[in-house]
Amino acid sequence: MKEKVLNGFEKVFGDKAGARCFFAPGRVNLIGEHTDYNGGHVFPCALTIGTYAAVKKRDDSLLRFYSLNFEDVGVIEVDLKEELKPVKERDWANYPLGIIWAFAERGMKIEKGFDIVLYGNIPNGSGLSSSASVEVLTGYILKELYGFKDVTNIDLALIGQFSENRFNGVNCGIMDQFAIAMGKVDSAIFLDTNTLKYEYTPVRLKNAKLVIACSNKKRGLGDSKYNERRAQCEEALKRIQTVKDVKTLGDLTEEEFESVRSAIGDPILEKRAKHAVYENRRTVKAVEYLMKDDIETFGKLMIDSDTSLREDYEVTGKELDTLVREALKVKGVIGSRMTGAGFGGCTVSIVKDEAVDEFIKSVGAAYKNEIGYDADFYTVNIGDGPKEI
Numbered sequence: 001m002k003e004k005v006l007n008g009f010e011k012v013f014g015d016k017a018g019a020r021c022f023f024a025p026g027r028v029n030l031i032g033e034h035t036d037y038n039g040g041h042v043f044p045c046a047l048t049i050g051t052y053a054a055v056k057k058r059d060d061s062l063l064r065f066y067s068l069n070f071e072d073v074g075v076i077e078v079d080l081k082e083e084l085k086p087v088k089e090r091d092w093a094n095y096p097l098g099i100i101w102a103f104a105e106r107g108m109k110i111e112k113g114f115d116i117v118l119y120g121n122i123p124n125g126s127g128l129s130s131s132a133s134v135e136v137l138t139g140y141i142l143k144e145l146y147g148f149k150d151v152t153n154i155d156l157a158l159i160g161q162f163s164e165n166r167f168n169g170v171n172c173g174i175m176d177q178f179a180i181a182m183g184k185v186d187s188a189i190f191l192d193t194n195t196l197k198y199e200y201t202p203v204r205l206k207n208a209k210l211v212i213a214c215s216n217k218k219r220g221l222g223d224s225k226y227n228e229r230r231a232q233c234e235e236a237l238k239r240i241q242t243v244k245d246v247k248t249l250g251d252l253t254e255e256e257f258e259s260v261r262s263a264i265g266d267p268i269l270e271k272r273a274k275h276a277v278y279e280n281r282r283t284v285k286a287v288e289y290l291m292k293d294d295i296e297t298f299g300k301l302m303i304d305s306d307t308s309l310r311e312d313y314e315v316t317g318k319e320l321d322t323l324v325r326e327a328l329k330v331k332g333v334i335g336s337r338m339t340g341a342g343f344g345g346c347t348v349s350i351v352k353d354e355a356v357d358e359f360i361k362s363v364g365a366a367y368k369n370e371i372g373y374d375a376d377f378y379t380v381n382i383g384d385g386p387k388e389i
C-alpha cells in the first residue's frame, strides 16, 4: 500500500522524494449502536484496513488533494489564503479540509500547503467509517508535518468529530473518530461517551472470526435519517426531563426508563428512546460477557441489538435485514448485527472458523437472489490507530 500511494504521488505530482507515508484504520462497532450521542457506551475496534497517504509539504499556500479511489474527480486544489468552507465540487476533499479548518479554529492555523495522495482499502460509504478514517489521518498528518506535538490522539478524535459536525454538517457522535484514533491491535474499546473514560478489552474469539458483510447499498450520513434520529432522541429526553432529573438517556437503567416512558407521550419517540436506553445497558452487559470469554452470550446480545435497531430505532432496511436473517440461518454463526449508522452499509458477524466459507457462500447467494446485486464479504482483523509507515 505504501508503494501504491508513493507511485500514485509520483504519477500525479511528480517527484516523490521526501514524501512521507501515513495510515489510519477504519473501524467496526461490535455493539452499542446509536448510543454515542445519547451519553451511552460503545464498543468499537479499529481494523487493519484503512486509509493510506503519501504527502509532501509545499513552500506556498496551495493544498492539492488526489484520491486513487476517486480518480475521476482528479486533483482538487485549494489555496489556504481563502476562507475554508465546504464546497460541493471539492467532493471527498471536504473531509481533510474540515480538519485543516478545525485545527485553525483551535489556534493551529497552517500557512504552507501540501500535496497528498490517498488510497483507502475500506469500502467507501459502507459503514466502516472511511470518512472518519480520512479525518483522523489528516489530523495525524498535520500534527506530524507541522509540529503540533501537543495534540493527543484523543484530541484528534475530538477535532475529527468537531469538523464532521461543524464543517460537514453531520451531527455524529464521538465513536468513529475515537475508535480510529485510539485503536489497539486485537482489542475493542469500551468507551463511555458521557465521560470519554475508556478501557481496552481483548477480543478473544477462540475459533471464530469477525466477518463483515457489505450490503453495497450506498448511503451518505448527511442524506440519511441520522440527524433526524438524533433529534428524536433529544426530544424524548426533554420530555423525560419533565418528570425525572436526568442528563442523558444513557443515565437511565431499563427499569428507570419503564417508569418514566409514559411521559414521552409519542409512540415513535418512545421507541427511539427505548433503543438508546436498552442498547446502552446491553453494551455494558455484553462487554462483561466477553471479558469472561462467553462469546456465545456476547453473540446473543449482538442479535438483540440488531432486533432493537430494526424494530425500535428503524435504521436497518431490507438489505441489512436480509444479511442478518440469512447469517443467522448458518450453523456456526455466533452473532450478527448491522453496524454503524445503518440505512445500508455493513453487518458484522462472529462466525466459527469452519463456517466462514459456507457463510460467505450461502449469505451471498441469498442476498443476490433477494436484493438483485452482490454483497461483499471481508474477514477482518483488529488493528492499531494512526501511524507513519
Ligand code: GLA
Binding pocket: 032, 033, 034, 035, 036, 037, 172, 173, 174, 175, 176, 340, 341, 342
Ligand atoms: C455513525 C456515527 C457515530 C455513531 C454511529 C451509530 O457511525 O458517526 O457517531 O452514532 O453512526 O452508532
